[in-house]
Amino acid sequence: MKEKLPKIYLVLKILGIILFLAGLALLITSFCVDDSFSEMEKSVGFMFGGMVGLMIGIIMMSIGFTPNMQKLMIKTQKHIINENREDLKDIANTQADVSKGAVKTVAGAVKEGMTEEVVEEKMFCKYCGKEIDKDSKFCSYCGKEQ
Numbered sequence: 216m217k218e219k220l221p222k223i224y225l226v227l228k229i230l231g232i233i234l235f236l237a238g239l240a241l242l243i244t245s246f247c248v249d250d251s252f253s254e255m256e257k258s259v260g261f262m263f264g265g266m267v268g269l270m271i272g273i274i275m276m277s278i279g280f281t282p283n284m285q286k287l288m289i290k291t292q293k294h295i296i297n298e299n300r301e302d303l304k305d306i307a308n309t310q311a312d313v314s315k316g317a318v319k320t321v322a323g324a325v326k327e328g329m330t331e332e333v334v335e336e337k338m339f340c341k342y343c344g345k346e347i348d349k350d351s352k353f354c355s356y357c358g359k360e361q
């Protein structure tokens with residue numbers, strides 16, 4: 216089910232375009248008006264008004280067109296992924312291989328560590344709890360028989 220885009224985007228789009236065009240028109244007019252307008256009227260009325268209109272229009276449009284831009288970006292990404300499917304597969308496989316190698320190394324190290332512990336063959340004295348060699352008949356700390 217397609218979810219409807221909030222109306223605010225459409226409003227911002229239309230208002231943004233109108234403000235942008237109005238601002239542009241004002242700016243262009245400021246260069247064309249004759250001397251029946253004073254410098255003050257030219258600079259404040261046309262120039263400043265035009266710039267504000269342009270700026271607000273651009274801001275409104277950039278928000279209004281965000282969903283369209285996002286859609287376009289997703290489409291572009293999809294296209295790029297499709298175009299480079301083979302390379303991406305290669306990268307994924309290489310990464311998997313590297314990870315596999317790393318996991319193997321770590322697993323090997325863990326295994327080795329565990330084996331080493333077994334090879335060390337230590338145990339604890341039943342009486343004083345100190346670590347002593349396995350198979351030793353007497354504790355090397357308290358001398359009690361194991």
Ligand SMILES: [Zn+2]
Binds near residue numbers: 342343354355357358
């Ligand atoms: Zn002991």
